[in-house]
Amino acid sequence: MSKDNVRTFLTETQKLSLDIKVEDFLLTTEIPQNLVSKHSSSLAYEILKQVYEPIGIEVKLEFVPYKRAVHMVMNNRADGMLDNYRGVASNMLIPQWHYAVQQVNAVFKKNSLDWQDSKALIGKKVAWVRGFGFERYIPVDTLSIENTYRSSALKMLAKDRIDVYIDDKVEILKTSESLQGEFDLSQYQFEYLATLKLYPAFSTSAKGRKLARIYDQRMPVLLHSGKLKQLYLKWGYPVFPFDN
Template identity: 30%
Template sequence: MKKLLLASLIFCFTFTAAAQAKIKSINFASEYWEEATEKDGTGLYWEIFRMVYKLEEIELKFKIYPYARAMKMVRNKEVDASVGSYAGEFDDVLYSELPFDLDVTSIVYLKSKGIKWEGEKTIAGKKVGWIRDYVYDEYISVKVKKRELNKRKQAYRMLEKGRLDFFMDSLIDVSIQMQKKYIKAEKFQVETFSQGNLYLVFADNKRGAELKAVYDKNMPKLVKSGKIKALFEKWGVPTYAFDEQGSPLAKD
């Protein structure tokens, strides 16, 4: 009888401890991207991650910071995850197995310049700008006159005034600027510079590993079910990252 009582107590203690140990929320740090990581919790990316973690009844929480700070926070284990890193960009974090988006990097310049786009060599020696901390220079093999900018509208003004030859940015952000008429689309030429997968990065600790495992388990199911593609269609985003078999389109 005593052995049965002891076994029951051990079972209850183990069950209670396991229940208490269950992760109930995931804390993100992310840059603000319009219609992707909105400050009110709406946007394509928040919907994707909310769908992934809702399957395990894990609540999504987030704070908005500049890109460099958001990445620093996950590397310092101040948050569980951060949004939008290329494969291998950092070596002190955990990367999701599947990307969540395809990052198409665009080059924007004035049509009136009459520039013939011939790929990367076209920007050699030119004044090329991008948003601060985006480190595009790590992926450019030619020398350019780098200009880091705080806001996109600043970049387009500099292009129009001749203080900048080219502006590099994600296709999504360029499209939003034009669709919402923040800039006059007819003035600018947009070319594709490169494309690569965007991954979630997790804190390199036990909690981060557990949250990564949840993503790695649920994301493939949601991709194959068509639910992730439906979110891209809902938000009108053309950079869905997967083929019909659920494999990433881009190679890292």
């Protein structure tokens, strides 16, 4: 079995009775704090609506902190969540198809680190959004700090309460815009760490398994019809994750 349990949930879902009827999908996502969070959630939400609503499944969205969203799905109190990475949690179902990619960067004040590679992070106070699990992409020992909100983490960086913040570069740039002068990008340096695919994650309930299977059946339909490309253009998202 792979760490992302794709084979497991596909096999088990095939065993489900065809009589299982799914009429709605409770989807959780991170609380929007600024334009880019609302913007990217709107894109992902609309993708999921295009997957499910044409076949009669209503998608309901609930905003909660990221880590709470994980717990809700793991405990079957929600059917799924947005913005999940492979390998973060073993008891959620990760489908085969992603819907977006993130360029994960480390950002820090210029001249504060002698950056050659990630070894520059050794012993530094490094922060990221709670639940994202970015420690998997830092092969050195750091003083890691998890923060619920992106805006709070950038303010901590500006006030030298942390040395480095790690996140998707687009999210960092847009969050800094929302801070209205509290974060001057010209004083900071960005260094690439990893490209990560984003997936919905589903509960391990019978309903979650069926929703996951429908997602993997419907995503290639949206891609080949051109609908996914249209959604990315509509929301002005800078990277279309299926060009290669």
